[in-house]
Amino acid sequence: MYDVIVVGGGPAGLNAALVSGRQRRRVLLVDGGEPRNAPASETHMFLTRDGTPPGELRRIGREQLRPYDVEVWETVVTGAVRAEPGFVLELAGGEEVRTRKLVLATGQRDVVDTVPGLSDLFGRGVYHCPFCHGWETRGMTLAVLGHEPAQVMQALYVADRFGEDVVVCTDGRPVPEQAAGPLEKAGIPVDERPVARLEGREGAVRVVLGDGGVLERQAVYHRAPTRQRSPLAERLGAELLPDGLVRVDEFQRTSVPGLFAAGDTARLAALPDALTFVVTGAADGARAAVWLDQELFREDAGLGG
Known part of the structure; x- marks a missing residue:
């Protein structure tokens, strides 16, 4: 029986495991090895680590778990059920593990198969977030790809x-009706021709149009649709918000007792979107670990809820 199992080895999961390990909890971190930011060459907006490659950040995070009672297993959780006093998880190899508290830090998956070539350039010439990549694309010739209002409105910010x-x-x-006026006022042209494919490389992206035209750009922004990487939260009965994200409260608790969610897999109902930053994911993981530890302490001390 583990005190805590954390599913997901990104910033949220690693920090949840770190904080729990430092409180002398027995922790298992299960990582399927498909980080969302793997295509990116650098991470940003993380104090002391700005510009660090995502893989290096994960390596450091795992290394810093070693002094504590934290096991790291590279596998996938295929099933989970509630079983007092916590949860039973089934792993890809058929093993079952038990835990008193469970943290889901499984993240989202970007849907980048809508245009040929998009997935090849995503994170390496096509970027989803101007907070994460805007500084690096300053002064470049840019395109914003998409027809949904939130996608198109990104052009105004960029x-x-x-x-x-x-x-x-x-x-x-x-172009969405509500975006047409602001775009015209800002002097941002709109090309409504179909896009046949994207090609090129970082710093030189070609938007090849359906009529044979080519738009040469140095970078493209595309706010890709997302979906939950893992179905575990839904299977466990956690409440989901209309956008499919797991609803959590200020303590990172889901609607299921003992189940916490952290990182971009979840958000507060008051926020319009999940924050997809490395630093906020790490903060969510720490917050979940602190409050689940308090639950464990109160349960063991017989102090009630």
């Missing part, structure tokens, strides 16, 4: 912060 030469490519769809 043009305001990072580039004077920005074009919106709606991939054969009309």
Whole structure:
């Protein structure tokens, strides 16, 4: 019986395991090895680690777990059920493990198969977040790809912060009515021709259009749709928000007792989106670990809820 099992070995999961290990809890970290930020060459906005490659950040995080009673297993959780006083998890190899508290830090998956070539350039010429990549693309010629309002509106922010030469490519769809006026006022052109494919490399991306035209850009922004990487939260009965994210409270607790969620797999209902930053994921993991530890302490001391 573990005190804590953490599913997911990104910033949220690693920090949840670290904090729990430092409180002398017996911890198991299960990592399937498919980090969302693997395509990116650098991580940003993390104090003392700005510009660190994602793989290096994970390596350091795992290394710093070694002094504590934290096991790291590289496998996938295929099933989970509630079983007092906690949960039973089934792993890909058929093993079952038990825990008193469970932290899901499984993250989201970007859907980047909508345009040929998009997945090859995602994180390496096509970027989802101007907070994460805007500084590196400042002054470049930019395109914003998408037809949904949130995707198109990103062009206004990118043009305001990072580039004077920005074009919106709606991939054969009309520009959303609510975006047309602001884009025109900002002087941002819209190209409604279908996009056949993306090609090129970081720093030189070609948007090849369906009629044979080519738009040469140095970088492209695309706010890709996302979906939950893991079905575990839903299977355990946790409440999901309309966008599919796990609903958590200020303590990172889900609607299921003993189940916590951290990182971009979850958000507060008051927030419009999950924050996808490394530093906020790490903070969520720490927050979950602190409050689940308090639950464990109170349970063991017979102090009630």
